[in-house]
Amino acid sequence: MKLFLKFLLLVALFFASWFVLRQVDWVTLLKVKQMTRTTEEKLGNLFWEMLDQTEDIDHSQEVAGTIDSLLTHLCKANAIDREKIKLHVVDKDMVNAFTLPDAHLVILTGLVNESENEAELLGVIAHELAHVEKNHVMKKLVKEIGLSVLISMTQGGSGETVRQAMQLLTSSAYDRELEREADLTAVDFLIKAEVDPEPFANFLYRLSENEEHIPRQVFWITTHPDSKERAENIINYMKGRDIHKKSILTPEEWGKLKEKTASED
Amino acid sequence: MELFERPVAQASGFSYEPGEHESEKASNSYLMSLIALMGGLPLPIINLIATFIFYMGNRNGTHFVRWHCTQALLSQFSLLFMNSFGFWWTVSIVFTDREITSDWIAYVITVILFNVTEFIATIYTAVQTRKGRHVSWWFYGELTDLLCPR
Numbered sequence: 001m002k003l004f005l006k007f008l009l010l011v012a013l014f015f016a017s018w019f020v021l022r023q024v025d026w027v028t029l030l031k032v033k034q035m036t037r038t039t040e041e042k043l044g045n046l047f048w049e050m051l052d053q054t055e056d057i058d059h060s061q062e063v064a065g066t067i068d069s070l071l072t073h074l075c076k077a078n079a080i081d082r083e084k085i086k087l088h089v090v091d092k093d094m095v096n097a098f099t100l101p102d103a104h105l106v107i108l109t110g111l112v113n114e115s116e117n118e119a120e121l122l123g124v125i126a127h128e129l130a131h132v133e134k135n136h137v138m139k140k141l142v143k144e145i146g147l148s149v150l151i152s153m154t155q156g157g158s159g160e161t162v163r164q165a166m167q168l169l170t171s172s173a174y175d176r177e178l179e180r181e182a183d184l185t186a187v188d189f190l191i192k193a194e195v196d197p198e199p200f201a202n203f204l205y206r207l208s209e210n211e212e213h214i215p216r217q218v219f220w221i222t223t224h225p226d227s228k229e230r231a232e233n234i235i236n237y238m239k240g241r242d243i244h245k246k247s248i249l250t251p252e253e254w255g256k257l258k259e260k261t262a263s264e265d
Numbered sequence: 266m267e268l269f270e271r272p273v274a275q276a277s278g279f280s281y282e283p284g285e286h287e288s289e290k291a292s293n294s295y296l297m298s299l300i301a302l303m304g305g306l307p308l309p310i311i312n313l314i315a316t317f318i319f320y321m322g323n324r325n326g327t328h329f330v331r332w333h334c335t336q337a338l339l340s341q342f343s344l345l346f347m348n349s350f351g352f353w354w355t356v357s358i359v360f361t362d363r364e365i366t367s368d369w370i371a372y373v374i375t376v377i378l379f380n381v382t383e384f385i386a387t388i389y390t391a392v393q394t395r396k397g398r399h400v401s402w403w404f405y406g407e408l409t410d411l412l413c414p415r
Contacts, residue, residue, distance in 0.1 A: 003411070006404040014347065017378060021371035032365050143361055 040138055042154035044102025047166055048088070051106065056091040058109065064089040066249065066257045067107055070122055073248045074129060077193035085132065095207070097124050098170050099131045101138055106170075112261040115203065118249050122193070123186060123200020130185035136178045137169065144168055176226070183230055187237050194244040201234040283329040288397040290326060291333035294319055295391035298337045299384070310349065313341045328413070333394055336402060336409040337387070344383055351376045 027033060051057075058064045067089055075082040086104045094110040105128050115121040131137060141150055145165055153162055174182070190197040208227035249257070283291070297319040298312060320334045351372055357363045390400045401409070 003404070003407050006407070010343070010404055014375065014379065018371055018375040021374050022368055024367065024371065026367040026370035027365065030370065032370075036365075146360055 036138075039151055039154055040101045043141070043150060044086075044100055044104050046153065046162055047100040047169065048086070048104050050162060050166055051088070051090070051100075058089040058091045060260070062256050062260045063109065063112070066253055067112070067121075067125070070118065070248055071105070071125055071129070074122065074126055074189055074193050074195075078189050080129070080133065085129070096170070097128050099128050099137050100169060101141065103132045105129065105132060109261040112257060114207070117199055118247065118254050119190075119196050119199035120203040122190060122195050122248070123197060123203055126186035126189040126193075126195075126200070127182050129189060130182040131174070131178075134178070134181060134185065136174055136182065139178070140174055141165060141168070143175075179230065180233065183234055184237050187234055191238070191241055191243055193248075194246045195248070196243055196245045197234060197238050201231040204228075204234070205231040283327070283397050285397075287327050287329045288395055290323060290330045292391045292395035294323065294330070294334040294337040295387045295394065298341055299387050299391065310345065312348075313338075313345045316341045329399075332399075332409055332413045333390075335413050336390075336405050339405050339408055339412075340383060340387070340402065344380060347376050347379060 064087070068087055071085065071087055072082050074080070075085065084103050086102070088104060088106045090106055090108045092108045092110055093113075094108050095114045096108045097111050098106050100106065105125075107125065107128075111124060112121060115124070145161075145168070149161065150165075153165065186200065187197045190200065204227040208231075294316070298316045300315070316334075316338045320338045323330050323334045326334070354369055354372065358365055358369065386402065390402070393400045401407075
C-alpha cells in the first residue's frame, strides 16, 4: 500500500511539474510564432521569386486591377486585411489558381477566361482566400515535405527541393477535409460579400463534366478532385441561407476583363 | 529521485560483501542503461530493450547483481512511458500539421528534467555499486525488493 502511494506520488510529481510549467506562455516567450512567421515569409518570397522568373506576370489595370478589385471586395466584406494578401495574375492559358506561403494568391488568366461570370471567378478566389485564411498552405507543406526540410529551404536548400515543393503547391490537391473546409468557408465569404455562391458550384460541376472537351489544361479541376460531390456540398450548405446578390463589376469591366484574357490566351 | 545509500552489510539485507566481479556487473547494469539512454533518445524503447537484454543476461547472477539489474530495468519503465509520449507528440508536430504549443514545450521541459534527474541518479549509483556499496532508490528500491526477495 505504501509502495502504491509512493507510485501515485511519483506520477503526481510528474503531472504537477507539467502543470506548473504549462502556466508559462512558452510560445510567446520563445518567439515561436515569430519564427514560424519568418519561415513562412521566406518560403513565400522563395516561391514567388521562382514564379516571377519563369512566368509572365500581368500588371495591367484591365486584368490585374480588375481582379484586385474583386479580391478587395471579398476581403472588405469579410474583415480580412487586404494588405496582407499578395495577389499575382499570371498570364497563362491554364485554368488554375493557387496559394503560396505568406498569403501569395496566384490567379492564372486561363481561369478568368473559363469563368462565365464574375460570381464564378469570385467563387474560386474565395476558395483560395479560404486556403490563405485557414493556413492550409503551410499545413500542406509541413505534412508533405516536413518542417525541417522547409526550414532548410529558407536557409539556402537545394533548388530541386524548392521546385518540387512548388509543383506540390501548384498542381496537387489539398486533403479532402481541407478542400471541403475551403469550399464551405468560401460560401460564407461569398454570402457576406453579397455574391451568389451557386455559380461557384456550377463552375465546379461544369468543368468536371466537360473536362475531356476543354482544350486547355484544367489544372484547377484535376488538382481539386471530386468536383461533383463538392458542388453538391456547396449547394447543400447554402440551402436556406439569406443570399443577397449584387454585381461588383460593371458589365463593361467584366467584358473588358474577358476580352483581355481571351486575347492574351 | 531521492537516494538512500547504505553500507551493504548494514541495512540492505545483503549478508555478504560483494566481490569485485559482482560490483562490476551491478555497476555495468546502470552504465548500460546510461549508454542506452543516450543512444536511445530518438527511440525511447531502445533504453528499455538494452536494459532488458542486460537483465536477461544476468538473471542467474548473484543476488547483488540481480538486484541492481532489476532496479536499473524498473527505472527505465517510467522513462519509457513519458519519453514515448513526448517522442510521438514531437513526431506529430514535425511531420503533420499539428502546431507547437506551450503545452508541448512544457511537456518537453518536464521530460528533460526527469531524464536529467534519472541520468544523475544513474551515474551516482553506477559509481557507488562499482565500489561495492548498495544504493536503493526511493520507490524503485522497494519495488525491486518485492521482485528480488532476499
